Amino acid sequence: MTGLLQFIVNLGYFATAITFIFALKRMSHPSTARSGIVWAGYAMAFATVLTFIHPAIHGNYFLMIFAILIGGIIANVTAKNVAMTDMPQMIAIYNGVGSASAACIAAITLLRTGILVEEHSISGTFRELPPMLLLAGIGGLIGLVSFTGSIIAWMKLDGRMNKVVRIKGRNAINGALLMAAILFVIMLANVTTHDTAPSYSLIILLFVVAAALGILIAIPIGGADMPVVISLFNALTGLAVAFEGIATNNYGLVVSGMVVGAAGSLLTILMAKAMNRSLSNVLFSNFGEAQASTEEIAGSLKPVAAGDAAMTMAYAQKVIIIPGYGLAVAQAQHKVAELTKLLEDKGVDVKFAIHPVAGRMPGHMNVLLAEAGIPYDLIFDLDEINEEFKDTDAVLVIGANDVVNPVARTDKSSPIYGMPILNADMAKQVFVVKRGQGAGFSGIENHLFYLDNTNMVYGDAQKMVNDMIASIKTL
Structure with a gap:
């Protein structure tokens, strides 16, 4: 029975993926964009219903329904009342929520593995743990970077933070933080033994470093670069979700994350091209950090009614x-x-x-x-x-x-x-x-x-x- 349910769920996730792709195609043109959004909504609702019969769900239906109701109410109220001028802020916040969800899945996966190691003999499945921990850690790293970066983007768009904050040696600091985060992920995947749980201090360090990295990436954003950065964080969110899907053997997360990641990546490249930036320049340069124009202004401002x-x-x-x-x-x-x-x-x-x-x-x-x-x-x-x-x-x-x-x-x-x-x-x-x-x-x-x-x-x-x-x- 469990195998049959798993097959049905996976088949449903596959159908959801096809619908998502169809919806994205319709979103590419203004005349069909509305129907594309509706189809994507139907696909997400179907995937949510499928999750209730997933074999890995063990009676936590009340918490699931409660979370859906709370999230649905908040989304319904905010979406209906948001002003058109605040739409970019809402996009940034929603993207941050998605990446934070991926980070939460990573945290739960890492912590649950620790409990299993402490409470049970898992010698037969130990060989599966390091790859799972590695994928979960990578997803958590990317998710936290996208989450804090999206929050900073929201604060800048909403006028809650200065447009540009410069930090001396920011690139060197970001490189060091990234290397440290990757090291923590590798250590989490390899220090686990048959009777030793993943280090909780390493998990905390990984999440703190990843969060700091996201903040430092987003803090120097200038106004002209905002569309590129929002697209980039959207791609990172999809990538984080995909990694968590692989780590937890959830094909729905894998497919939806890959679709979002691919769409966000293509959009980032298009936005970078529109600003004459290479993708490496977008990822590693100081956003908006350039000399003021030296070309002398000729003429004068001429007001007219x-x-x-x-x-x-x-x-x-x-x-x-x-x-x-x-x-x-x-x-x-x-x-x-x-x-x-x-x-x-x-x-x-x-x-x-x-x-x-x-x-x-x-x-x-x-x-x-x-x-x-x-x-x-x-x-x-x-x-x-x-x-x-x-x-x-x-x-x-x-x-x-x-x-x-x-x-x-x-x-x-x-x-x-x-x-x-x-x-x-x-x-x-x-x-x-x-x-x-x-x-x-x-x-x-x-x-x-x-x-x-x-x-x-x-x-x-x-x-x-x-x-x-x-x-x-x-x-």
């Missing part, structure tokens, strides 16, 4: 709108959708240009525009639309900064040199909606703002776009 900008766009043939995090902060996406409709009614060709790292997480701007009901066929990625700027009458930049900064092409001393950018500066006229004259989240001065064909529209994005709408309605 929102109404004047609106008039120019209303009589244009082609307008490209570039959204950034400032649009999310002002919650102006619905006003932008209304502006788009008014311009289209006047015969203006309106398109949206999305940079891969716009916002605070991958796909942030796509979700924002989709929420406002902006048609998918108006939204274009950098590679699809960049050649069109030179033939564009007006560009409206709302809350974006580094992704339109022309020094990325010209100034080798700039932290963003070499990063592919949207060619907004090549348009005939550029209007930039910005709350003030600050350098933005990354701290890099934007030379676009000083060009002869650029005018600044200062003020809250929602109010400024609303003023543009009012002006166009008077025509």
Whole structure:
């Protein structure tokens, strides 16, 4: 009977994996993303139900149901009430919860093995213990790094910590901590004998060192690097879960962890490419640690009223709108959708240009525009639309900064040199909606703002776009 149950559970986990992959495929396009999320939810619910009949479960149903209820209530309340501006923070926290779960599984696996060694003679199964302990330890190490790193990322995104904290010799310290953690994992896997349990002090040391490593990796994160780092921690969480699945012989964890790890890894590579960083640079460099730009700023800031900008766009043939995090902060996406409709009614060709790292997480701007009901066929990625700027009458930049900064092409001393950018500066006229004259989240001065064909529209994005709408309605 036990063998039959195990077969059914494993078969169900396999079906769950196939459904996850199908769901991820549908999530890759805005028009099918919602159904992809629903399918992934069904798959997760099915996997959870399967776990109740897993042979390794010995009557702990009350605790399982209690945990599901508590987690479900918290998730339901937070997901319904989170603001669009706080979506990156929620993603970081949820990723941290997943990695913390992997670390907890590692801790339980290591501690349970110790109890077995102390209470029973396990000479017949001893040869299986070191590999299991090694895998559990590796999963715990990765999980703790991702957990504390995700928490730091959440604190930075939520404004609870300074954007960048520098530590002298951070790379050397991180290397030493990583070597120490790996040594602890190897010791845990090899010091166990037939009558000696894993050292509890080693387990504690491993977890403390791993947690410290995650903090030090995330602490120097700059604003421009946030999408890459969130993707990286997402990949690490999946990897940790997969290792714990192998250690505990749970195929559901193995498959789901591999899917998440693979998706996160691919996304990290794509984000790094979008910022002209190699993966090794993302993993080992000091995030955002670079010299300030030495290229002299020519020109001056030229403010203009929102109404004047609106008039120019209303009589244009082609307008490209570039959204950034400032649009999310002002919650102006619905006003932008209304502006788009008014311009289209006047015969203006309106398109949206999305940079891969716009916002605070991958796909942030796509979700924002989709929420406002902006048609998918108006939204274009950098590679699809960049050649069109030179033939564009007006560009409206709302809350974006580094992704339109022309020094990325010209100034080798700039932290963003070499990063592919949207060619907004090549348009005939550029209007930039910005709350003030600050350098933005990354701290890099934007030379676009000083060009002869650029005018600044200062003020809250929602109010400024609303003023543009009012002006166009008077025509």
